[in-house]
Amino acid sequence: DTGVSQDPRHKITKRGQNVTFRCDPISEHNRLYWYRQTLGQGPEFLTYFQNEAQLEKSRLLSDRFSAERPKGSFSTLEIQRTEQGDSAMYLCASSLGDRGYTFGSGTRLTVV
Amino acid sequence: GIQVEQSPPDLILQEGANSTLRCNFSDSVNNLQWFHQNPWGQLINLFYIPSGTKQNGRLSATTVATERYSLLYISSSQTTDSGVYFCAVAPGGSQGNLIFGKGTKLSVKP
Numbered sequence: 001d002t003g004v005s006q007d008p009r010h011k012i013t014k015r016g017q018n019v020t021f022r023c024d025p026i027s028e029h030n031r032l033y034w035y036r037q038t039l040g041q042g043p044e045f046l047t048y049f050q051n052e053a054q055l056e057k058s059r060l061l062s063d064r065f066s067a068e069r070p071k072g073s074f075s076t077l078e079i080q081r082t083e084q085g086d087s088a089m090y091l092c093a094s095s096l097g098d099r100g101y102t103f104g105s106g107t108r109l110t111v112v
Numbered sequence: 113g114i115q116v117e118q119s120p121p122d123l124i125l126q127e128g129a130n131s132t133l134r135c136n137f138s139d140s141v142n143n144l145q146w147f148h149q150n151p152w153g154q155l156i157n158l159f160y161i162p163s164g165t166k167q168n169g170r171l172s173a174t175t176v177a178t179e180r181y182s183l184l185y186i187s188s189s190q191t192t193d194s195g196v197y198f199c200a201v202a203p204g205g206s207q208g209n210l211i212f213g214k215g216t217k218l219s220v221k222p
Contacts, residue, residue: 033210042198042212043155056209089153098143098202101210103155 004104006092012110013082020078021107025094032075033101034067035091036060043091049075082111114139114203116213124219125189133184133216135199143202143210144175146184150195158184158197189220 005024013019025032031050035043046065048056051072061067064082069075079086089108093101115138125131137144146158159166159173161182166173170189175182186193196215203211 042200042215045209045211048209056206058209091155093155100145100157100160101147102157103147105154 004092004094004102006090006104006107008107009105010108010110012112015084015111016081018078018080019082019109020076021090021092021109023075023077023092023094023104024073025075025092026102029094029096029102030072031095031097032069033093033095034075034077035093035103037089037091037106038087046077079109082109084111087111114141114201114211116199116201116211118197118199118213118216120216121214122217122219124221127189127191127220127222129189129220130185130187131189131218133186133197133199133218135182135184135201135213137180137182137199137201139180140204141177141180141201142204142206144177144182145200145210146173146182147198147200148193148195149198149215155198186218189218191220191222194218194220 007022033048034046037043049069064080067077089106091106093103095101117136144162148156161173161175163177170187172185198215200210200212
């Protein structure tokens with residue numbers, strides 16, 4: 001198993017464009033999480049799936065953000081009409097139950 | 113919501129020294145984890161420790177849930193231990209929402 005994979009590693013986009021990130025979790029993990037991290041801060045929770053069901057969403061997840069996990073496998077996070085404040089590292093993690101999380105390397109988004 | 117406070121915010125050590133990092137939380141938790149974020153940004157899970165004591169090599173952690181704190185011990189520090197150490201907790205009743213502290217930035221000098 002190669003761990004949690006995220007794609008792309010870096011994304012530069014113009015304000016107003018839509019972007020989509022992908023996360024492939026560890027295959028036997030049933031839970032998948034999305035976090036956002038800005039410079040000098042700890043990761044902030046965005047949303048969480050158990051299998052294909054989205055069970056929790058942060059108030060940080062505005063209407064412009066949507067996440068899916070079809071068939072309980074990989075997940076996508078889409079941001080519509082990007083704003084400069086969306087610039088951050090987007091992290092995906094997976095776990096088996098509520099035990100230790102394994103994080104991916106993240107997707108760094110820059111909105112110009 | 114639950115508050116997570118980590119101390120110290122910054123720590124500089126000489127290689128070989130020992131250190132203790134502290135995490136205080138303001139309410140009961142059903143999940144507590146320690147992470148190391150290396151200088152390249154990768155978050156590595158160190159411990160899942162909602163209560164009790166665990167050891168892994170030079171690292172050990174203790175959580176006293178009734179007193180709402182956790183400690184991470186690093187012995188015989190190495191330059192590769194440098195980075196930011198985060199404590200993260202999930203409040204009682206929550207399953208997925210790990211709340212992170214601001215971290216302790218550790219620099220180990222050769």
